[in-house]
Amino acid sequence: MPSKPNILILMADQMSAPFLPFYAESPAQLPTLSRLADEGVLFNAAYSNSPLCGPARYTLQAGQLPSRTGAYDNACELTAMTPTMAHYLRLGGYRTVLAGKMHFVGPDQLHGFEERLTTDIYPADFGWTPDWTDFDHRPSWYHSMDSVLTAGPTRRTNQIDFDEEAVFATRRKLYDIVREDDGRPFFITLSLTHPHDPYACHESHWQRYDGVEIPMPRVPDQSDPHAQRLRHVCGQHLDTITDAQIRDARRAYFGSMSFVDDQFARVLETLEETGLRDDTIVIVCGDHGDMLGERGLWYKMNFHEGAARIPLIVHAPKRYAPRKIDACVSLVDLVPTLIELAGLTAEPATPLDGTSLVPHLENGSGHDEVIGEYMGEGVVAPMVMIRRGPWKFIHTPTDPDLLYNLADDPDELHNLAESADQSERMAALKAEVAVRWNFAEITQAVLASQSCRRLVGDANATGLRSPWDYQPRRDATQEYVRPHMDLEDLEAKARYPRVRS
Structure with missing residues (x-):
């Protein structure tokens, strides 16, 4: 087995751990993911460090929290020097x-x-910049309840088109890699946009749940200030949502997860066909979760379990014995993990906020801590989270503190922040927060970033545009059969397995 294994990250968008059958009772039909969870190292308490697509992914990529990189929301730039x-x-x-x-x-x-094999599904410009100075205004690009109101089966969507293209391109690239054999191990990230809303899945995946009881939200509506802001951000006051629509949204979400499972199965099948499977570490993760109506909330943008807790599986049975890890870990831990898995000795160029998961993989021991930061839609000041052992502490200067013991209260129904029994714990947590974060400084940095991006975005949208959206490189003159190519040599090299050298 090579000292530097191939590494394949399979990422799903907005896939919430509490709704997966290998974490809790769930009707979700996910045979491929369930097999990977059974055969691999399953992290039971993995979290998004910032429960919004852009900041979560930048944290994953850089191994640094948003306050360090300035990647606060979905319209922030990750600098090229990061x-x-x-x-x-x-x-x-x-x-x-x-x-x-x-x-x-x-x-x-x-x-x-x-x-980069495909373009992105979302824009690469500053158009989706929030404005903390004008919170009441709801831009058209904010989440709305249309995803719930129109939930159900379909035959085609923008997201199906995108994900099927990404999967096809990944499978083809795996064949290219094994045919070309340039001597290097590969690091491939395949990131799907399902089961992210809108809650629409193909008819075939919808029918998989015909006759299946779709559970309704267990946790009633909450009235804390952040929940109220999120309902405003999503325009929940503008429509009346019926139980039937909630059930359809959840059924379509489960169907979309089954779609993801099918797509990942195709990629893993290709790994087998190319003979690369045994030398490849497969990592399954999400960027954040989805509330799916729990607490009266939808989508993400908060640190409750539905939005912040994600799947994380490391599947390499020939390297690591199957086990379940209860310690708290997060996306920010993946950069130091990959550096160690790859056997790299160079010191990181910048301080990393994560800790390698390799001790967990090797013997089940390791760190037990998640630090979270959120500065996107729905807040008007930084929101932070500390998750350690059974405890979760959520703080923002504008709201009352939240403290939960998830071992006793997994649904986060009982806020213990004002409990006399927890006064010492609260004092220690507040002191830690004061040392970790300068809220006034971060707030000013966020406001300055938003102001600059709105100006630059408006200017770039005026007159002749030069979009940043990625254009996949393709040269048709070098594809398939062309007159400058030796036909027999071409066909021999393109065939796998090779029949002659």
Whole structure:
């Protein structure tokens, strides 16, 4: 087995751990993911460090929290000088490839990846910049309840088109890699946009849940200030949502997860066909979750379990024995993990906020801590989270503190922040928060960033436009059969397995 294994990240968008059958009772039909969970190292308490697509993915890529990179929301640029997992592995001898969604904003659409097989599904400009100074205004690009109101089966969607293209391109790239054999191990990230809303799945996946009881939200509506802001952001006051629509939205979400499972199965089948499976570490993760109506909330943008807790599986049975890890870990831990898995010795160029998961993989021991930051839609000041052991502490200067013991209260129904029994714990947590974060400084940085991006975005949208959206490179003169190619040699090299040299 090579000292530097191939690494394949399979990422799903908005896939919430509490709704997966290997974490809790669930009707979700996910045979491929369930097999990977059974055979691999399953992390029971993995979290998004910032429960919004862009900041979560930048944290994944850079191994740094949003307050360090300035990647506060979905319209923030990850600077080109920020080292990413792809930079580290590329310097370490890996062939780095990205397919699907990564939500990169700005002119650098590669961030260390040598090859990007598809464009992104979302815009690369500053158009989705929030405005903390005008919270009451709801821009048209904010989440709305249309996803719930129109939930149900379909035959085609924008997201199906995108994900099927990403999967096809990834499978083809795996065949290219094994046929070309340039001597380097590969690092491929395939990132799908399902089961992210809108809650629409193909008829075939909808029918898989025919006759299946779809559970309704267990936790009633909450009235804390952040929940109220999120309902405003999503326009929940503008429509009346029926139980039937909630049930359809959840059924379509389960159907979309089954779609993801099918797509991942195709990629894993290709790994087998190419003979690359045994030498490849497969990592399954999400960027954040989805509330799906729990607490009266939808989508993400908060640190409750539905929105912040994600799947995380490391599948490499020939390297790591199957086990379940209860310690708290997060996306920010993946950069140091990949550096160690790849056997790289170079020191990171910038301080990393995560800790390698390799001790967990090797013997089940390791760190037990998640630090979270959120500065996107729905807040008007930084929101932070500390998750350690059974305890979760959520703080923002504008709201009452939240403290939960998830071992006793997994649904986060009982806020213990004002409990006399927890006064010492609360004092220690508040002191830790005061040391970790300067809220006034971060707030000013967020406001300045938003102001600059709105101006630049408006200017770039005026007159002749030069979009940053990634255009996949393709040269048709070098594809398939062309007159400058030796036909027999071409056909022999394209055939796998090779029949002659």
